[in-house]
Each structure stands twice: as C-alpha cells, then as structure tokens.
Amino acid sequence: MVQRIEAEGSVALKDGRHVTIRNLQESDRVALATFGQSLPRNDILYLEDDFTHPEIISRLANASHAENWRQIVAVTDDGEFVGYTAAMRMPGWSNHVANIRLIVQPDYRRSGLGMHLAQAIVEAARELGATKVTVDMLAALTAGQAIFSRLGFAVEGQLARHAIDRDGNLHDIVIMSAFVRV
Ligand SMILES: CC(C)(COP(=O)(O)OP(=O)(O)OC[C@H]1O[C@@H](n2cnc3c(N)ncnc32)[C@H](O)[C@@H]1OP(=O)(O)O)[C@@H](O)C(=O)NCCC(=O)NCCS
Numbered sequence: 001m002v003q004r005i006e007a008e009g010s011v012a013l014k015d016g017r018h019v020t021i022r023n024l025q026e027s028d029r030v031a032l033a034t035f036g037q038s039l040p041r042n043d044i045l046y047l048e049d050d051f052t053h054p055e056i057i058s059r060l061a062n063a064s065h066a067e068n069w070r071q072i073v074a075v076t077d078d079g080e081f082v083g084y085t086a087a088m089r090m091p092g093w094s095n096h097v098a099n100i101r102l103i104v105q106p107d108y109r110r111s112g113l114g115m116h117l118a119q120a121i122v123e124a125a126r127e128l129g130a131t132k133v134t135v136d137m138l139a140a141l142t143a144g145q146a147i148f149s150r151l152g153f154a155v156e157g158q159l160a161r162h163a164i165d166r167d168g169n170l171h172d173i174v175i176m177s178a179f180v181r182v
Contacts, residue, residue, distance in 0.1 A: 009021060011074070011112075011113070011116050013108070013111035013112050013113055014110075014112045017076075017108075018077070019074040019075060019076055019083070019108075020074070021072060021073070021075075021083075021116060021117065021120055022072065022073065022075065023070070023073075024060070024061070024071035024072065024073050024084075025064055026061050026062065026064045028073065028081070029058065029061040031073075031079060031081045032057050032081060032084070033054065034080070034081065035081035035084060036051030036053075036057060037051075037052060039051055039052075040106055043103065043106075044166065045165045045166050045167060046138050046140070046141065046165055046171070047101075048101065049101065051084075060086075068089035068128065069086065069087070069088045069089070070086065070087045070088075070125065070127070070128055071084070071085070071086045072084075072085050072086070072120050072121055074104070074108070074113055074116075074117060081105075082104065082107070082108040083102075083103065083105060083108065083117050084101075084102075084103050085100065085101060085102045085117040085118065085120065085121040086100065086121065087121045087128060087133065089125075089128050089129065089130055096129070096131045096132060097130060097131075097132045097133070097134060098125035098128055098130035098134070099133075099134050099135065099136070100121055100122070100125065100133055100135040101135075102121065102135070102144065102147075109143075114143075114147050115150070118148065119151065122151065122178070122180065125180060126180045126181070126182070130180060131182060132177060132178070132179050133153075133177065133178050134175060134176065134177040135148055135153065135175075135176050136174065136175045136176070137174060137176075138165075138171045138172070138174070139158060139173065139174045140171065141174075145174060145176065148176045148178075152178050153176040153177060153178040154177065155174055155175070156175050156176060156177045157174075157175045158172055158173065158174050158175070159172065159173040159175070
C-alpha cells in the first residue's frame with residue numbers, strides 16, 4: 001500500500017532550490033511546449049508521449065479539466081516548467097486503476113523532485129477515485145523503477161518488445177503497480 005502524502009505547494013529541493021507544484025492549467029500550453037523542447041533526445045525517444053509534438057501538447061493542455069485525468073507540473077519562480085506528472089483513470093473494467101506518467105527536466109534530477117511529483121500524483125490518483133496505480137516504462141529506465149520501488153510499487157510484469165522508440169527500435173516494457181489507501 002502506498003502511503004497518503006500531501007505534496008502540493010512550494011517544495012524545497014535537496015540542492016536548496018525551490019519549485020512550486022501545482023495542477024496544469026489550460027493556459028500553460030506555451031510553458032508545457034517549452035518544457036517539451038528542453039528535454040534531451042534520449043528522453044524524447046523513450047517517452048510514451050512525444051512532448052515535442054504540438055498536437056500532444058494541445059491534447060495535454062486541453063485535458064486540464066478532464067474528469068478522469070490529473071496533471072501536475074513543477075514550476076520555478078521564473079515560470080519555467082521543470083517537471084510533469086499525470087494520472088489517468090482507465091476506462092471499462094479497470095476504471096479503479098490510474099496510470100501514471102512522470103518526467104523531470106535533467107537539470108533538476110537527483111534533487112528529490114521526481115519523488116515529490118510521484119507522491120503528489122499518487123495522491124491525485126487517489127482523489128480521482130483510483131484504488132490501484134500503475135506505471136509502465138521501458139525496462140531500460142532504471143531511475144523510474146527506483147523511484148516507484150521506493151514509493152512501494154512492485155513490478156507486476158514485463159512485456160517483451162512492446163514499445164517502439166522514435167528511431168524504430170523495439171524495447172521491453174516494465175509494469176509496476178501499487179494499491180492506494182482509500
Ligand atoms: C525518473 C525521474 C522522474 C526521477 O526524477 P528525479 O527528480 O531525478 O528523482 P529523485 O531525485 O526524486 O530521486 C529519488 C530516488 O530515486 C532513485 N533514483 C533517481 N534517479 C536515479 C538514477 N539515475 N539511478 C538510480 N537511482 C535513481 C534514487 O533512489 C533517488 O534517491 P536518492 O537521490 O536519494 O538516491 C527522472 O530520472 C526522469 O524524468 N527520467 C526520464 C523519464 C522516466 O523514466 N520516467 C519514469 C517512468 S514514467
């Protein structure tokens with residue numbers, strides 16, 4: 001079971017910097033697009049959503065009021081986005097399950113921001129009514145697996161050659177999950 005932790009608001013990072021964690025708004029389209037453009041090629045290649053694509057940015061910004069979707073961003077005092085996380089409740093017989101995405105801008109990694117965002121989105125998923133949370137990522141993304149393991153997630157399965165990166169190469173996917181305290 002994942003513990004309930006309130007993580008919204010101002011956050012002090014391990015390196016002394018501060019960011020604000022808040023819900024994504026429809027008016028954040030440009031900042032989100034700039035965040036996408038700031039990500040390194042390796043991240044773009046291996047993330048499920050292509051944050052450099054204007055249509056994807058529009059879809060995310062338009063979903064800021066979606067009933068079954070929560071999106072949280074980490075914002076610097078200058079208004080720059082340095083982290084993004086989302087939880088989406090699944091349709092149909094898995095509608096008690098929310099799937100999570102998480103990404104932190106490389107300059108802000110290893111400062112605890114990923115953990116703050118992960119805690120915030122698990123709490124947001126619980127508020128959405130989800131009792132189970134899942135996250136899937138390329139098996140090669142060990143940092144993501146480390147962070148969710150520390151939050152109490154366990155590996156539930158691995159899908160062989162289940163994702164194709166933007167260069168056309170196949171990759172295994174790891175699925176991690178946790179049950180959320182209601
Ligand atoms: C995964 C990711 C969000 C982590 O963000 P972060 O801000 O660096 O994470 P934190 O600083 O909060 O790290 C928390 C803990 O996770 C583990 N961790 C994070 N990055 C790690 C790495 N590169 N190698 C090993 N462990 C790592 C550590 O245990 C770390 O604690 P510590 O720094 O006290 O040792 C970031 O690396 C990222 O955006 N990666 C690309 C996208 C991705 O893989 N997303 C996850 C799946 S959707």
